[in-house]
Amino acid sequence: MSNIDIKSVNTIRTLSADGIEKAKSGHPGLPLGSAPIAYELFAHHMKHNPKNPGWKNRDRFILSAGHGSMLLYSLFHLFGYGDLSLEDLKSFRQLDSKTPGHPEYGHTIGVEATTGPLGAGMGMAVGMAMAEAHMESVFNKDGFDIVDHYTYVLGGDGCMMEGISSEAFSLAGTLGLSKLIVFYDSNGISIEGSTDIAFTENVVDRMKAFGFQTIEVEDGNDTAAIGKAIEEAKADKSRPSFIKINTIIGYGAGKKQGTAGVHGEPLGSEALAALKTGFGFDPEKSFDVDVDVYENFKAINEKNAKLEEEWNERFKEYASKYPQEAKDWDNYHSEINTALIDNEEFWSWDDAPAATRNISGSIINRLKDIFPNLVGGSADLSPSNKTEMKSVGYMSKDDFSGRNIHFGVREFAMTAITNGIVLHGGLRAYCATFFVFSDYTKPMARLSALMNIPTIFVFTHDSIGVGEDGPTHEPIEQLAMLRSLPNFNTFRPADARETIAAWYAAMSSKSTPTAIVLTRQNLPQLNGSGKKALNGGYIIKEASKNTPDMILIASGSEVSLAVDAAVELENDGISTRVVSMPCMDIFENQSKEYKEEVLPRAVRNRVAIEALSGFGWDKYTGLDGRVLSMNSFGASAPQDLLFKKFGFTKENVVSLAKEVFNQ
Incomplete structure (x- = not known):
C-alpha cells in the first residue's frame, strides 16, 4: 500500500x-x-x-x-x-x-x-444481486453487457x-x-x-x-x-x-483497541489522542x-467518471443496434403509467362469488402483461397465495430471466430481498405469505415504509375464515399491527373491484409500500364497489334518509355482512348507511370534507365489524358506537361455524346495531 x-x-x-x-x-x-x-x-x-x-x-x-x-x-x-x-x-x-x-x-x-x-442489509444485498442477474438476462446482448x-x-x-x-x-x-x-x-x-x-x-x-x-x-x-x-x-x-x-475492533485506539468498550461509545480524549498520534x-x-x-x-x-463515460458510449451503440430493448430499458426505469385508472377492461369482473386471493391471482396475471418489469413470489405458498405469474418462468441458477421467485420458507429474508429488488431500480416487486405470518415480515416491512419504497405485500387467509387450521394460522392482531405503521397502506378488499383498486394503488404508488390482505373463502360481488375504494373508505350502500340513523363500517369479508344487516335494519325502520373501509391509511389522508361526507359527525350511532382485533376502530365508532371484532385467537373448526361462534352473523350485527340505536 x-x-x-x-x-x-x-x-x-x-x-x-x-x-x-x-x-x-x-x-x-x-x-x-x-x-x-x-x-x-x-x-x-x-x-x-x-x-x-x-x-x-x-x-x-x-x-x-x-x-x-x-x-x-x-x-x-x-x-x-x-x-x-x-x-x-x-x-x-x-x-x-x-x-x-x-x-x-x-x-x-x-x-x-x-x-x-x-x-x-445482508438480505437486501441478496435482493439487489438477484435484480442485477435478472436485468442482465433481459437486456444484455452479444457484445453489449449493459x-x-x-x-x-x-x-x-x-x-x-x-x-x-x-x-x-x-x-x-x-x-x-x-x-x-x-x-x-x-x-x-x-x-x-x-x-x-x-x-x-x-x-x-x-x-x-x-x-x-x-x-x-x-x-x-x-x-x-x-x-x-x-x-x-x-x-x-x-x-x-x-x-x-480478521480485524481488530477500534484499531489504533490505545488501550481500548480490541475491547467491547470501543464498540458503541466515543473513544474519549485520551484514546482519541493516542489514535491520532499513532x-x-x-x-x-x-x-x-x-x-x-x-x-x-x-x-x-x-x-x-471515465468508466461511466465508457458505459454511456456503449449504451448509445446498444440503443442504435437494439432500439426496442433501449426503449424497454427506459420503460423499466420510468414511473408506473397510471393510465390503468381509465382502463375499463382492467376494472371489469363478473358477478360470480370468488375468494379475493383468487381474484388477486387473476389481477397479477393481468398486470404481468402490462408491466414486464413486475417480479415476485411467495414463501413456498404460491398455490395458496395465488401469486404465480403464468408462462414467465421462475428465476433459477441456470436462468434468471424468469419473473417468479421461489423464496422458500423464509418470510423474514423474503421481505428484505424484495426490498433489495425494489431498491436496485428498474423492477417492481411483490412478496407473499399467509397473513398470520406477516409477523415474520414486519421488521423488513417497517424498513420498506421508512425507506419510502413501494414494495408490495400479498397476504392471504386473512381472518378466522382460515377455519380448520386453527388459532396458530388465524390472524387476529396482524391487521392492527400493519395499520399502525407510518407510510404504509394496508388494503383489505371486500370483493373483486376493491381488490383491483388495491392492486392499482399498489402499482401506482411511488413512495409507500402496500399490503393487500385477502380471503381464502368466496365473497359475493357487491353493488356500488369500485374505484371509490381508492379513497380508502367510501359509502357502498346509502341509507334511505339523507342523514342516516345508523352507520355500519366494515372491511373485507365483513362488508357483505354489513350490507345484509343494513337491509334488515332498514326493514325495521332504522335508516342505515354502510361504509366500506378497505384502507384506513388512505382514508385518513382524505380531506376533512370528504371524511365528513362519508362519516358525518352528527351520526353517532355506529358499529364497526371486522373478524380481527378491534384495536383502532374506536376512532370511527366513537364513545357511543360499538365494535364487533375478535377478542381471542380463534378456534379450529369449519369457517361457517367459527363466524357463527364469534358473532359474525347478520342476526348478531342487527342486534348489536339496535342496542346502539336504542341506548
Whole structure:
C-alpha cells in the first residue's frame, strides 16, 4: 500500500472518530477496524461515480452493520458524494443533519439501503444481486453487457448471528449469485464482550454449506490481501463469495483497541489522542484532512467518471443496434403509467362469488402483461397465495430471466430481498405469505415504509375464515399491527373491484409500500364497489334518509355482512348507511370534507365489524358506537361455524346495531 493509501485510510479513521467524539455518541469500533476494507474496495475495485451516484450500472455497496455509519460518511465526504461537507460530519447524529446515527436511504446521497437492524442489509444485498442477474438476462446482448455490476455488503458478527442472514444466504447460494460479494468484519467482539460467550460456530463452514466461495484474509490492515480476495471473488462465475477478514475492533485506539468498550461509545480524549498520534496526525486538530488526501480521492473519481463515460458510449451503440430493448430499458426505469385508472377492461369482473386471493391471482396475471418489469413470489405458498405469474418462468441458477421467485420458507429474508429488488431500480416487486405470518415480515416491512419504497405485500387467509387450521394460522392482531405503521397502506378488499383498486394503488404508488390482505373463502360481488375504494373508505350502500340513523363500517369479508344487516335494519325502520373501509391509511389522508361526507359527525350511532382485533376502530365508532371484532385467537373448526361462534352473523350485527340505536 502506498503512503497516500495509508494516509487516506487513516484519515477515514480519524474523521470517523472525530465525528463520534463530537456527537458524544456512536460506534467507533467498526470504522477503525474496517476502514482498510472500505477504502480498498471504493478506491481500487468498485465501479461508482460520486458525481452521478444514481448511475444505473454502478456497483452497489451496503453497510449492513449500520451502527458503523461514520465509516460511510467519512468515505462519502472524501469522495464527494452529495457534497457531504466537514460541517455535515461535525453534525453527526444531530437533528436534521445529513449524517444520522444509522444510514438512511433517500436521506444521505450514496446510501443504498437503510440499515440498522443487524442482518437486514445482508438480505437486501441478496435482493439487489438477484435484480442485477435478472436485468442482465433481459437486456444484455452479444457484445453489449449493459448490466454488469456487483453488489457488495459489509457486516460483522451481529449480522451473522441474526437469522435473516442465514435465510438470505441460503437462497443466494442456491441461486449461485456470483456477483454478490460479502465482507465479514470478524473482530470477535460484541457489546457484551467476546463473541465466544454466545457465538462459537464456524461461520466459514456455514457459508460453504450455503454454496459460497469462501476466502479468508488474516490481517484486516493488509489492503493488498483484501484486494486480492476481491479479485478472487470476482473470478468465480458460479458462486457468491464470502470474504472473512480478521480485524481488530477500534484499531489504533490505545488501550481500548480490541475491547467491547470501543464498540458503541466515543473513544474519549485520551484514546482519541493516542489514535491520532499513532497514525501521525496532530492530536490537537479535529476533522483534519490534508490536501494530498483530497487530491488522491479526486484522482480516483476521475478514473471512475471515465468508466461511466465508457458505459454511456456503449449504451448509445446498444440503443442504435437494439432500439426496442433501449426503449424497454427506459420503460423499466420510468414511473408506473397510471393510465390503468381509465382502463375499463382492467376494472371489469363478473358477478360470480370468488375468494379475493383468487381474484388477486387473476389481477397479477393481468398486470404481468402490462408491466414486464413486475417480479415476485411467495414463501413456498404460491398455490395458496395465488401469486404465480403464468408462462414467465421462475428465476433459477441456470436462468434468471424468469419473473417468479421461489423464496422458500423464509418470510423474514423474503421481505428484505424484495426490498433489495425494489431498491436496485428498474423492477417492481411483490412478496407473499399467509397473513398470520406477516409477523415474520414486519421488521423488513417497517424498513420498506421508512425507506419510502413501494414494495408490495400479498397476504392471504386473512381472518378466522382460515377455519380448520386453527388459532396458530388465524390472524387476529396482524391487521392492527400493519395499520399502525407510518407510510404504509394496508388494503383489505371486500370483493373483486376493491381488490383491483388495491392492486392499482399498489402499482401506482411511488413512495409507500402496500399490503393487500385477502380471503381464502368466496365473497359475493357487491353493488356500488369500485374505484371509490381508492379513497380508502367510501359509502357502498346509502341509507334511505339523507342523514342516516345508523352507520355500519366494515372491511373485507365483513362488508357483505354489513350490507345484509343494513337491509334488515332498514326493514325495521332504522335508516342505515354502510361504509366500506378497505384502507384506513388512505382514508385518513382524505380531506376533512370528504371524511365528513362519508362519516358525518352528527351520526353517532355506529358499529364497526371486522373478524380481527378491534384495536383502532374506536376512532370511527366513537364513545357511543360499538365494535364487533375478535377478542381471542380463534378456534379450529369449519369457517361457517367459527363466524357463527364469534358473532359474525347478520342476526348478531342487527342486534348489536339496535342496542346502539336504542341506548
